[in-house]
Amino acid sequence: MEQKEIRFPLFIDLNGRKAVVVGGGAIACRRAGVLRTFGAQVTLIAPEWKEKIEGVSWLQRPYRSGDLDGAVLAVAATDDRAVNRLVGEEARALGIPVSVADRREECTFLFPAVCLGEELVAGVVSANNDHRAVARAAAAIRETLKEGKG
Ligand SMILES: C[C@@]1(CC(=O)O)C2=NC(=C\c3[nH]c(c(CCC(=O)O)c3CC(=O)O)Cc3[nH]c(c(CC(=O)O)c3CCC(=O)O)/C=C3\N/C(=C\2)[C@@H](CCC(=O)O)[C@]3(C)CC(=O)O)/[C@H]1CCC(=O)O
Ligand SMILES: NC(=O)c1ccc[n+]([C@@H]2O[C@H](COP(=O)([O-])OP(=O)(O)OC[C@H]3O[C@@H](n4cnc5c(N)ncnc54)[C@H](O)[C@@H]3O)[C@@H](O)[C@H]2O)c1
Known part of the structure; x- marks a missing residue:
């Protein structure tokens, strides 16, 4: 029998809490905007940022280990597989939920x-x-x- 992977919708409070979005393309920007709408303090980390978003802080550089410290949620949405994988691993090590935009299997939460x-x-x-x-x-x-x- 086909096993469907169905996930529980967890509605968490992000008000004033730090969320890190890695990447600055269309997907990262869309998601940073959504997280901002829900009151998160969003830090976007990327050498290039497609579209500035009001209230989102930008670290203009590549992702570095340790960048997730203090965050309660992370999104990996670069076009670099190795970086996305690393962000996923570091988030799991910290025990914070992570969505890895190019690999469903590496997501501990799915971005809805x-x-x-x-x-x-x-x-x-x-x-x-x-x-x-x-x-x-x-x-x-x-x-x-x-x-x-x-
Ligand atoms: C809901 C939404 C939220 C959002 O992104 O904001 C979302 N994907 C959306 C759109 C979309 N996704 C893709 C296209 C391109 C064309 C196409 O395929 O049609 C478009 C169209 C577009 O972007 O317009 C391709 C794609 N997506 C994923 C992979 C990798 C993989 O499959 O492993 C690939 C192949 C990438 C590649 O090959 O390069 C993975 C994920 N995408 C998820 C969420 C999570 C699962 C949720 C689910 O669908 O069950 C998950 C697992 C990851 C996560 O949670 O991070 C948003 C609709 C927003 C809305 O309508 O408001
Ligand atoms: N909705 C979805 O889930 C969905 C849809 C389409 C694509 N994707 C996947 O999402 C990812 C991003 O897609 P996109 O179209 O936004 O990509 P894009 O190519 O437009 O942008 C990539 C971004 O990653 C940044 N980047 C590259 N290396 C980096 C590093 N070391 N540290 C920080 N940032 C870095 C670049 O500066 C750029 O801003 C891709 O892996 C793609 O396969 C997901």
């Missing part, structure tokens, strides 16, 4: 498609890594929330 209404929040991920199905479902949920149902 976040749908935010006035009073409701939903996060969508898949059990089978179907990113398109996730994006479709999220678009529908966002519409529902916009219609004043949340």
Whole structure:
């Protein structure tokens, strides 16, 4: 029988807490913006940053061991496999949740498609890594929330 890997949605308080995003491309910037929306103190580490985001601090250099100290959550989203793997390993050693954008197996949390209404929040991920199905479902949920149902 096919074993589906289904994950529990854990809604954690990020207000005022440090989150580190490694990488500065489209994926890192999108995720830094989402984490900022939820009140995290976001530090983005990358030699280049695609799009400046209000309230996000930028360390303009490559990732170094030790950069996750003090963080409660990490995202690895560089285009360098070895760096993403290292960020994942260091986060696991520190016991903080990490999403590794190019390897589902290395994620201790999955970065969801976040749908935010006035009073409701939903996060969508898949059990089978179907990113398109996730994006479709999220678009529908966002519409529902916009219609004043949340
Ligand atoms: C939900 C969302 C959140 C976000 O990213 O913000 C998200 N992926 C989204 C979009 C998207 N992902 C990809 C494309 C390119 C085209 C395509 O395939 O369609 C697009 C389209 C786009 O970016 O527009 C490719 C891709 N994604 C992953 C891999 C690696 C792998 O599969 O191992 C590869 C191949 C990379 C490569 O080969 O280079 C991995 C992950 N992506 C996840 C989340 C986590 C699992 C959640 C789940 O889907 O169950 C996980 C495991 C990692 C994690 O948590 O870090 C967001 C929808 C946002 C929204 O709609 O709001
Ligand atoms: N939604 C998803 O989950 C999704 C979708 C598409 C791609 N991906 C994966 O996410 C990763 C990033 O995608 P992208 O399109 O944002 O990449 P990109 O090529 O646009 O950006 C890569 C970024 O990584 C930075 N970088 C490179 N080496 C670094 C280092 N040593 N330390 C810190 N930063 C470093 C670069 O400066 C750049 O800002 C890729 O591995 C890609 O396969 C994930």
